[in-house]
Amino acid sequence: MSDDVAEPPGRDELVAVLYHRHRTELVRLAYGLLGDLDGAEEIVQDAFAALLSRWPSIRDIESAPRYLRAAVVNGVRGRWRRRRVRELADKTLHRDPPATETDLVERSVVLAAVGRLPMRKRACVLLRYYLDLSEIETAAVLGTSVGTVKSQTSKALSQLAGLLEPEPSEVNR
Amino acid sequence: MSNSLDNFAARLSTQLHESLDAAPIADVPWVAARPSVGARARGRRRGAWMRAMMLAAAAAVIAVVVVAQPSSRHASPPVTPGRPQALTVLATAAVGGTTPASLAAGGGWVFAGLWDSGQLLRLDPTTLHTTATLQIGTAGSGPLSIAYGNGAVWVLNFDDGRLWRVDPATMTASLKVQLPAQPSQVAVGDGAVWVTVCCTSSDTSTRQRLLRINPETGAITGMRAVAGDGETVPLALGPEVVVTSQNGPILVIDPNTMDVVSALPDVCTGCDETAGLVAGPEGLYVTSLSSVARYDPHSGRLLATSPAMSVVGMPLSVQSDGIWIAAGDRLLRLDPSSLAVTAQAPVAVTGHLVELPHSIYVSFGGAIDRLGSTN
Numbered sequence: 218m219s220d221d222v223a224e225p226p227g228r229d230e231l232v233a234v235l236y237h238r239h240r241t242e243l244v245r246l247a248y249g250l251l252g253d254l255d256g257a258e259e260i261v262q263d264a265f266a267a268l269l270s271r272w273p274s275i276r277d278i279e280s281a282p283r284y285l286r287a288a289v290v291n292g293v294r295g296r297w298r299r300r301r302v303r304e305l306a307d308k309t310l311h312r313d314p315p316a317t318e319t320d321l322v323e324r325s326v327v328l329a330a331v332g333r334l335p336m337r338k339r340a341c342v343l344l345r346y347y348l349d350l351s352e353i354e355t356a357a358v359l360g361t362s363v364g365t366v367k368s369q370t371s372k373a374l375s376q377l378a379g380l381l382e383p384e385p386s387e388v389n390r
Numbered sequence: 391m392s393n394s395l396d397n398f399a400a401r402l403s404t405q406l407h408e409s410l411d412a413a414p415i416a417d418v419p420w421v422a423a424r425p426s427v428g429a430r431a432r433g434r435r436r437g438a439w440m441r442a443m444m445l446a447a448a449a450a451v452i453a454v455v456v457v458a459q460p461s462s463r464h465a466s467p468p469v470t471p472g473r474p475q476a477l478t479v480l481a482t483a484a485v486g487g488t489t490p491a492s493l494a495a496g497g498g499w500v501f502a503g504l505w506d507s508g509q510l511l512r513l514d515p516t517t518l519h520t521t522a523t524l525q526i527g528t529a530g531s532g533p534l535s536i537a538y539g540n541g542a543v544w545v546l547n548f549d550d551g552r553l554w555r556v557d558p559a560t561m562t563a564s565l566k567v568q569l570p571a572q573p574s575q576v577a578v579g580d581g582a583v584w585v586t587v588c589c590t591s592s593d594t595s596t597r598q599r600l601l602r603i604n605p606e607t608g609a610i611t612g613m614r615a616v617a618g619d620g621e622t623v624p625l626a627l628g629p630e631v632v633v634t635s636q637n638g639p640i641l642v643i644d645p646n647t648m649d650v651v652s653a654l655p656d657v658c659t660g661c662d663e664t665a666g667l668v669a670g671p672e673g674l675y676v677t678s679l680s681s682v683a684r685y686d687p688h689s690g691r692l693l694a695t696s697p698a699m700s701v702v703g704m705p706l707s708v709q710s711d712g713i714w715i716a717a718g719d720r721l722l723r724l725d726p727s728s729l730a731v732t733a734q735a736p737v738a739v740t741g742h743l744v745e746l747p748h749s750i751y752v753s754f755g756g757a758i759d760r761l762g763s764t765n
Contacts, residue, residue, distance in 0.1 A: 246410075270736075327402065343406070360490070
C-alpha cells in the first residue's frame with residue numbers, strides 16, 4: 218500500500234469532531250432543562266466522557282448525537298431527581314432550601330415558564346422546539362413512544378400558552 | 391394540534407432560540423474538556439470520571455483484602471463473590487430506523503416491532519436473520535408494543551388503534567380487535583390478553599384503562615380504570631396483574647374479577663414520570679429515583695433495594711435468571727431477591743429487552759443485539 222492512503226479517523230478524532238459540532242448546543246439544551254449553567258456544563262462533560270468510554274457500543278458517528286442527547290437528558294433527570302429529594306427532605310425537616318443558581322426570576326420569561334413544567338414535558342418542548350427534532354427523534358432520545366411525545370408536547374404547549382400568553386382571545390382563538 | 395397552538399409553537403421556538411442562544415457558554419477546547427484533564431484543571435467533581443475513580447479505588451481495596459488473607463489457610467484459589475459476569479454481543483441485526491424496536495420471544499423465534507417502518511419482523515434467535523416480515527402500519531406509526539402468548543404474537547397497532555393477533559408460523563393477522571382509546575402496552579397471561587389504553591386522538595386527558603381481552607374471540611371481557619395522568623400506562627404480568635400510571639398508585643389486580651387486590655402508593659416519590667414496573671415470583675419490582683426496589687405485592691412492604699444506579703426506567707424485565715434493567719449506559723442483571731448486580735454489559739441507549747435461554751436480546755435505534763456469556 219502506498220503511504221498516502223490516510224488511516225480512517227480513530228475514536229478520539231471522531232469524538233473531537235462531535236464535541237466541536239454539538240457541545241454548545243448540548244450545553245444549551247442542558248441549561249434549558251436544568252436552569253443551572255455550571256451544572257449543564259458538567260452534565261455535557263459527563264456525556265462526552267461516557268461517549269468515550271462506551272465508544273465500541275456506538276454503532277456509527279451518525280448515531281452518536283442521539284446518544285449524547287439521551288445522555289444529557291438522563292444526566293439532567295438524575296440531577297433533578299436528587300434535587301427533588303433534597304427539597305422533599307428540606308420540606309420534611311422544615312429547613313429553608315439553599316439558594317441556587319436556578320432561581321427562575323433570574324432567567325428569561327420563556328425559560329422560567331419552561332422550568333415550571335415537569336421534566337418529561339420540558340424535555341419534549343426543548344427537543345422539539347429548540348433542537349427542532351421530529352417526534353420520532355424525540356421519542357428515540359427519551360426512550361418513549363411517539364404517542365407519548367405527541368400528548369406530552371401538546372399538554373406542555375397548552376400549559377406554556379397559559380403561562381406566557383394568558384389572554385384567552387390570543388391563545389384560544 | 392390546533393392552529394392557535396401551532397402558531398404558539400412557532401413563537402415559542404423563536405423565543406427559546408433567543409433565550410438559550412444568548413446563554414454565556416464558555417468556549418472550552420476539546421483537549422481541556424477531556425475527562426481526566428478537565429477534572430483536574432477545573433477541580434470539580436465529574437460524575438463519570440469520579441465514578442471510574444471510585445470503582446478503581448474500590449478494586450484496589452478489594453485487592454488489598456485478598457492479598458492480606460493468610461494464603462496457607464486457603465488452598466483453593468481466591469474468589470470474588472458477587473463479581474458481575476460480563477456479557478458480550480453474539481449477534482446483531484441491523485433493522486433500520488432510529489426508534490428502538492419492541493421485542494417479544496416465543497415459539498422458537500424473536501419478534502421485533504419496528505415503529506419507523508411499521509413492520510413486524512420474525513428473527514432467527516441465533517443469527518438474528520429476518521425470516522419473515524408483516525406490514526402492520528404505516529412508516530412512523532405502527533407496532534407500539536408486542537407480546538407473545540397463547541401461540542400468537544400480539545401487536546398494538548398505533549396506526550389503526552387495533553390489537554392484532556398474528557400467526558407466528560405464517561406471519562399473517564388472524565384477528566384484529568378495535569380498542570376504545572389510544573393503545574399503550576400489551577401483555578399475555580392468565581388466559582387473557584391484557585392491554586392498557588389512554589386518551590384518544592382528540593382527547594389527551596387522563597383516562598387510562600386496563601382491558602382484559604379473550605384471546606380466541608377478541609371480545610373485551612373486563613375493564614378497570616387506572617388512576618394517574620400518564621399517557622404511557624405500564625402493565626406487568628406475574629402472579630398478579632399489575633398496572634400503574636404517572637402520579638398514580640400501583641394497582642395489583644385480580645385477573646378473574648379485575649378487582650383491586652392492593653394498591654401501593656408513593657413508591658416513586660419525586661418521580662415526574664411513570665416508574666418501570668415488572669412482577670415476578672418474589673415480588674414487584676419498581677424503578678425509583680435512583681434504584682430498583684422489590685415490594686410485597688399484597689402488603690406493599692419494601693423487601694429489597696438495589697445499589698444506587700442511573701435508572702432509565704422502562705427497560706426493566708423479569709426473566710428466569712434475574713431482573714434486567716437498562717441503567718445509564720449499562721445493561722444490568724440483578725439478583726431477584728437481594729437485587730445485587732450479577733451481570734452487566736455496556737450498551738448505548740437501550741430500548742426494549744427480552745430473553746430466551748442463554749441469550750438476552752436488546753433493541754437500540756436501528757439495531758438489535760443478542761447478548762450472552764462466551765464461557
